[in-house]
Amino acid sequence: MSFLGYLAKRTVVLTATLILVLLATIMVAGGFGIVDRVAESAIRQEVNMMMRANPNLARLPEAERLKVMETLMEEQRKAIGLDKPFIERVPKYLFQALSWDFGKALYLRSASGSSLVRDLIAEVLPRTILLFTTGALISAIVGIALGLLMARRPLGLFDKIMTAFAVVSNSMPLWWVGMLLILVLGFTLKVLPPGGYVSVPAPTEPVAYVLDVLHHMILPLIAVVLVSFGGWAYTVRSLLLDTFQQDFILVARAKGLSENDVMYKHALRATAPPIITLLLLSIVGSMGGAIISEVVFNWAGMGRLFADAVAFQDVPVIIAETYVFSFLYVAVFLVLEVLYGLLDPRVRTGASVQG
Amino acid sequence: MSQQSVLRVEGLVKWFDVTHGLMDMISGKRVFSKAVDGIDFEIETGRVFALAGESGSGKTTTGRTVLRLTEPTKGKIWFSDVDVASLKDGKLKEYRKQAQMVFQDPYQSLNPRQTVFQDIAEPFAIHGLRQSNEQEYDSVARALEEVHLEPPEEFIYRYPHELSGGQRQRVAIARALILSPRFIVADEPVSMLDMSVRAGILNLLASLIERHNISILFITHDLAVARYISGNMGVMYLGKIVERGVSERIFERPLHPYTQALITAVPVPDPRYKIGDIPIIGEISNSINIPSGCRFHPRCPYAKPLCREKEPPLRELERDHLVACHFAETIQPPTNHNRPRNDSEREDSA
Numbered sequence: 001m002s003f004l005g006y007l008a009k010r011t012v013v014l015t016a017t018l019i020l021v022l023l024a025t026i027m028v029a030g031g032f033g034i035v036d037r038v039a040e041s042a043i044r045q046e047v048n049m050m051m052r053a054n055p056n057l058a059r060l061p062e063a064e065r066l067k068v069m070e071t072l073m074e075e076q077r078k079a080i081g082l083d084k085p086f087i088e089r090v091p092k093y094l095f096q097a098l099s100w101d102f103g104k105a106l107y108l109r110s111a112s113g114s115s116l117v118r119d120l121i122a123e124v125l126p127r128t129i130l131l132f133t134t135g136a137l138i139s140a141i142v143g144i145a146l147g148l149l150m151a152r153r154p155l156g157l158f159d160k161i162m163t164a165f166a167v168v169s170n171s172m173p174l175w176w177v178g179m180l181l182i183l184v185l186g187f188t189l190k191v192l193p194p195g196g197y198v199s200v201p202a203p204t205e206p207v208a209y210v211l212d213v214l215h216h217m218i219l220p221l222i223a224v225v226l227v228s229f230g231g232w233a234y235t236v237r238s239l240l241l242d243t244f245q246q247d248f249i250l251v252a253r254a255k256g257l258s259e260n261d262v263m264y265k266h267a268l269r270a271t272a273p274p275i276i277t278l279l280l281l282s283i284v285g286s287m288g289g290a291i292i293s294e295v296v297f298n299w300a301g302m303g304r305l306f307a308d309a310v311a312f313q314d315v316p317v318i319i320a321e322t323y324v325f326s327f328l329y330v331a332v333f334l335v336l337e338v339l340y341g342l343l344d345p346r347v348r349t350g351a352s353v354q355g
Numbered sequence: 356m357s358q359q360s361v362l363r364v365e366g367l368v369k370w371f372d373v374t375h376g377l378m379d380m381i382s383g384k385r386v387f388s389k390a391v392d393g394i395d396f397e398i399e400t401g402r403v404f405a406l407a408g409e410s411g412s413g414k415t416t417t418g419r420t421v422l423r424l425t426e427p428t429k430g431k432i433w434f435s436d437v438d439v440a441s442l443k444d445g446k447l448k449e450y451r452k453q454a455q456m457v458f459q460d461p462y463q464s465l466n467p468r469q470t471v472f473q474d475i476a477e478p479f480a481i482h483g484l485r486q487s488n489e490q491e492y493d494s495v496a497r498a499l500e501e502v503h504l505e506p507p508e509e510f511i512y513r514y515p516h517e518l519s520g521g522q523r524q525r526v527a528i529a530r531a532l533i534l535s536p537r538f539i540v541a542d543e544p545v546s547m548l549d550m551s552v553r554a555g556i557l558n559l560l561a562s563l564i565e566r567h568n569i570s571i572l573f574i575t576h577d578l579a580v581a582r583y584i585s586g587n588m589g590v591m592y593l594g595k596i597v598e599r600g601v602s603e604r605i606f607e608r609p610l611h612p613y614t615q616a617l618i619t620a621v622p623v624p625d626p627r628y629k630i631g632d633i634p635i636i637g638e639i640s641n642s643i644n645i646p647s648g649c650r651f652h653p654r655c656p657y658a659k660p661l662c663r664e665k666e667p668p669l670r671e672l673e674r675d676h677l678v679a680c681h682f683a684e685t686i687q688p689p690t691n692h693n694r695p696r697n698d699s700e701r702e703d704s705a
Contacts, residue, residue, distance in 0.1 A: 256451030
């Protein structure tokens with residue numbers, strides 16, 4: 001099978017995955033009638049307002065008024081398709097979500113007052129990327145560099161210290177480290193702002209605004225990097241040492257390659273696929289933010305939005321966030337397939353991967 | 356040293372530090388795995404020296420140490436007039452040009468991400484011998500022809516996973532040959548291959564030795580293969596050579612009980628032939644707790660109290676035939692003169 005054919009097949013499978021995830025989300029979020037009840041009350045409110053605005057209708061006797069109201073509501077229900085059972089409306093919801101039309105949030109509003117789900121997400125996603133994706137990248141870069149150093153002398157002093165550090169730092173929850181840092185740096189030493197992503201009131205000048213955001217970013221960023229770079233270093237070290245056991249590494253040495261070339265030209269290339277997988281997944285994962293930690297740092301990002309949406313049962317927002325993430329993950333998987341093909345000739349030809 | 360020899364190993368020792376556990380570390384007690392524990396041998400120019408023995412006897416470690424792929428603990432490795440054991444960076448790289456290795460498992464020893472061409476041509480770049488692309492292509496193609504991967508253009512841009520085991524091993528041999536080395540360590544180069552492919556690879560090696568005047572350290576657990584390919588051989592047991600000499604003679608008249616047992620274990624394709632019975636008991640001991648005295652005594656059917664106390668030296672019992680056994684004279688070796696030969700065993704390998 002050609003590589004392109006293989007990619008085409010993977011694309012179909014991943015798209016199907018995406019649709020299934022979306023379908024499941026819609027069913028879970030909407031299948032218990034909550035969406036319908038919410039929509040029903042919204043219609044009632046709207047019709048009430050319409051009738052009050054119309055003096056002719058307001059003067060009608062009670063019984064007649066109720067009848068008119070019922071007709072108007074029925075019209076509204078028809079207009080948004082609420083007259084049909086939920087299961088028949090699923091394809092419409094599915095299609096809307098697939099075309100990135102998430103409609104309006106039920107309760108949540110963006111800072112600019114918009115109730116469009118798209119605006120809500122567009123507002124918080126950059127914040128999350130700024131903090132968590134930057135953190136993930138820094139952790140990965142620092143971790144890979146340290147992992148390479150550790151693999152140089154396995155069980156040497158540096159390796160042992162880093163291994164111990166990795167175990168300890170990796171088992172500390174981010175929000176807990178965050179609290180400690182806020183306590184020490186934010187309140188005791190008062191060197192960094194203890195929370196938020198910008199001062200209140202925010203600086204009006206663009207340069208000052210950016211600097212202010214960066215200043216607020218330092219503390220959470222330290223926390224994010226601190227808990228994750230040790231794990232990176234240890235993972236990279238283990239992957240490299242595993243590769244070092246292979247005969248072809250011994251062959252590379254026998255050919256006369258320097259230790260540096262053995263490391264970078266042979267070992268690192270063989271270790272690249274799992275490292276790249278981890279890297280891309282951690283970047284995508286970082287875009288989801290962190291629910292508890294965003295609360296601790298008072299950093300209104302994706303995690304906070306999701307937590308709020310769940311708390312208010314704001315179904316369109318829940319569906320939208322889930323869809324955006326599924327989409328990002330699926331996109332990353334496709335990118336990974338292409339990269340694997342570039343890095344490993346065995347994948348390119350669809351041969352079985354052994355040894 | 357004689358002009359004839361390419362490589363002479365003197366008192367080679369390789370101990371691995373396997374100290375672990377907190378108590379050992381605190382008390383400063385070191386634990387060593389004595390993989391190679393003082394061996395001597397010599398390889399003549401254009402000849403094959405075989406090292407035979409079971410798994411765990413230290414033969415692979417010997418091969419790797421001789422190439423400085425692992426650092427020797429003690430001893431000298433004379434390559435021409437240079438002690439390889441003490442070589443440093445630049446000089447060591449020079450040695451790598453002259454001494455190559457073929458590994459046991461061709462599925463492991465070829466980098467799955469390199470084409471045949473990249474793999475074989477890489478040493479040019481490493482040793483500053485870059486030529487034009489056409490010249491390098493020609494060199495690699497010639498090397499492929501030499502190992503009978505023909506036509507070479509069909510193989511040169513393939514990846515290892517597109518080749519069979521035998522073809523891979525041929526690529527590995529072509530790679531070892533590309534810089535025209537004087538010496539090659541072949542570590543069980545046929546034991547992972549199908550029977551049908553083995554003879555082809557062995558014949559290829561034999562013809563290359565003749566054509567290029569290469570010397571080979573051939574590591575094998577199969578005494579029939581050792582007899583076929585080598586002029587001289589050494590039999591290793593737990594890091595020591597217990598018997599050394601002309602391969603044919605050792606095979607005809609093994610003096611050490613261990614060698615005798617190994618030889619009687621070689622199957623003979625003749626239903627009328629009754630396999631002799633020299634029992635060796637149990638498994639090879641591990642190289643951390645080496646038995647006192649003669650290392651082989653716990654498994655030896657002829658062991659006497661002396662064997663437990665005193666380690667037998669390697670002594671020349673017959674001309675060019677050395678053995679490390681206190682009682683080599685008294686043990687009646689089974690004569691193998693009447694033993695039928697395998698078809699694959701050649702009359703004279705040298």
